[in-house]
Amino acid sequence: MNPVILAAAAPGVAADFSQETIWASIVKAVLIVVFLLTSVLFAIWFERKVVARMQVRPGPNWHGPFGLLQSLADAMKLLLKEDMTVTRADRFVYLLAPMISVFCSLLVFAVIPFGPSLPFPWTDWTTPAQLTDFPVAVLYVLAAASLGVYGIVLGGWASGSTYPLLGSVRSTAQVISYELAMGLSLVSVFIMAGSMSTSQIVSSQTQIWWFIPLAPAFVIYVISMIGETNRLPFDLPEAEGELVSGYMTEYSSMKFAWFFLAEYINMLNVSAVAVTLFLGGWRAPVPDGFLGGALNEGWLPILWFLVKLWAVMFVFVWVRGTLLRLRYDQFMVFGWKVLIPVALGWVVVLSVVQWLQRVQGVTYQQFIPVIIGAAVVFIAVMWFWPEKKEAPPGAGQEKEPVDAFAGGFPVPPLPGEKLPPSKRFGKEVHGE
């Protein structure tokens, strides 16, 4: 691969990689891996601590300051545990699957911009704070995510056991369904930013962060990112009550640790994509031109990026601490019958609006009466929509004569039931 050609032949990429040397790329790649691994250790501690606070208990507080070293101890314990392989496992694929998961999860951060170009003190050398970028960088993120599913699928299949297979089948169906909704929600960002390169998308958010004008797309993205990473309330592939722990059931020790690592790195990945595409990337949360843009220069943007990243991670934990797991069929119905149609409809609406603005030259002022009119029509329709009549319980069923002495005991009538008229009393008795 020739990075110089890629950089030169890349229209629509804001970051300038023309000065990049191979050594700079290697150093950045190593830094990204180190960042991800330490972030995972922190994320586990963060999740346990926040969930604990939500449940009014202290959480890990024994090892290290604030229990920070707890996840390190857990990792050591995992590494030293006995590594078991199931007899019926397909050994090669069984070993390969967790590797695929981790490898694919490490790919995504290559295109995430941590900041604009970084100046190095006492030199005039600057470098973009991201490993690489190209015109289809966000599609590359989707590609890496779709490859990562292979780890889950093959892991479940290679275990040669029932629950892992069921877990992996669920997971595949889930990730494929929710990737569609996710891709559609990203399309609206592509339309607004006019680019699929991450650095270009960040620089298109100078005026306004996309989560405000594209709020429906952002909501869809947040829902589908939780589905994509198999987290509560969508953690059906590893639903403990139903599938032991899904595709990871037969894994232990280091191989299990790899799956675990991949899951948390994937959380960081989708959070970073959310920050980059919808939440202004590394931009400071101040209006454009504040202090002459001093907050958006140098090394400070990395701080904004990390703050936003952990804010999204907090949402993950918050959702986990709040919501219950969905039933599988409800979950699939939600994905296919709600999320995808809404996402498609939103893309169509956005495209029409963009076409009116850019091609027909309609201004924002002209849009206001249209929006108000649409809202009035919608409210009117909802107002006069005939209310669905609730069928009375048992209306559709054949009325059977009630046996007032079922099993030899006198039984009171159930709601809606009517006792046969008493021969002695000569009146009817109704159930309440």
Added chain:
Amino acid sequence: MTPGALEISGGETFLFWVIAPLMVLAALGLLFVKRAVHAAMCLVFVMVSMAILYIAQEAPFLGVVQVVVYTGAVMMLFLFVLMLVGVDASDSLTETIRGQRWIGLLIGIGLAAVLGGVVGRAAFPPAVGLSGGDPDGVANPQALARVLFGDYVLAMEAVGVLLVTAAVGALVLTHRRRLAPKQTQASVADARIKALPDGVVLTPLPSPGVYARSNAMDTPALGPDGEQVPQSVSRVLRIRGQERPAPHGAVVVSTGSTREGTGSARDEEGDA
């Protein structure tokens, strides 16, 4: 970089010579491995390597789309079917069409001849690079979109309609008319409540017995009255006759003074 003579960088050459032999090996593996899932994995490897080569040859969009569409969606569905159907279980070698092998061989030789002819007659002009060979920049997404949704919009829409028709057709073919009302969580709960007098238990069944001396699936639990609860043992074990009685001397909970002393007698009865 002048059009007409592109110098291929050392990195690209290295990448090619690392990936190409692996791709050939994987392609051969696709033909020769025994298990269907392994063959699918070989195909996935070839696809991903090809995507890497596309990207190295200045076509990042093509490479990424190859992974998203073919590897991420199409191949995943294949794998799904392979896993669920379990093609590995029994490969039937009987010929369903007479002379199938000879026809297959003939077609194979024909395909090889055509491919060999095309490859043999191919000319290899000096590499010009994307900027030389493609002045409109068709490889980048904007230009690609302009070509697809501008020049070829009719063909695009026709293909789209065809695909939607196929999808709807598949839905129609697999559709079954609903004969009974749909079962919901509420209706199932209602039915269970109604079946209560017939001996249906609303709560989960008791789990098999846990005793100090035996902690096994095949030992029934003891109810509060000291009776063994046969439903606590898996139905399969009961049908196979692999159920074991509660171990001798198990603690029997007596529930009242009238029953005192009868518990152990019942237990021995169960053992016998």
